[in-house]
Amino acid sequence: MKLPVLPFVRSGITRGVSANAAYREYRATAQSIGEDVTTTRRQDFLRLYSQTLNLRGLAQQAVGMPRDIVPDQVEPRDTKYARGYGQWVMVFQRTRGGEDFLPMPFLIKSNEPITPAEAEARALSYVETQADDYDRVLLGVSYAGTERFQPNVNL
Numbered sequence: 001m002k003l004p005v006l007p008f009v010r011s012g013i014t015r016g017v018s019a020n021a022a023y024r025e026y027r028a029t030a031q032s033i034g035e036d037v038t039t040t041r042r043q044d045f046l047r048l049y050s051q052t053l054n055l056r057g058l059a060q061q062a063v064g065m066p067r068d069i070v071p072d073q074v075e076p077r078d079t080k081y082a083r084g085y086g087q088w089v090m091v092f093q094r095t096r097g098g099e100d101f102l103p104m105p106f107l108i109k110s111n112e113p114i115t116p117a118e119a120e121a122r123a124l125s126y127v128e129t130q131a132d133d134y135d136r137v138l139l140g141v142s143y144a145g146t147e148r149f150q151p152n153v154n155l
Helices: 006-015 019-033 042-058 060-064 116-129
Strands: 075-079 084-095 102-110 136-151
Touching: 006 019, 006 042, 006 136, 019 042, 042 084, 042 136, 084 116, 102 116, 102 136, 116 136
Parallel strands: 075 136
Antiparallel strands: 084 102, 084 136
């Protein structure tokens, strides 16, 4: 079993601790759970911490909002044909055995807005089923915001 990284990253950023201190807490928790728990590589944790910190700077409201409540502030987005809502999730991956770090925006479309937790779960479900196609290791997902698509014939 792999211990999830993002709760430790988010907690560390919220509390204002350094990335290294958050990583030490992550490793200590994994060790206290037992021998069958694995952890993410240090450089991956630090990159994820850095990217999440950057994402909070860009979309602080989205990253800091409760995970189980549908957002009440939704940004409108003019589109040519699309209707409904788009929930943006950042998916963080790396190539298996590689050092690269691949942040990828992921759009979840729906007829009604959904909770950040549901958006993350849908993105995670899709990426996990496609992991072998891309030969990548999933590091985590983070909700980034919701948009309401409104058709505009003038586009």
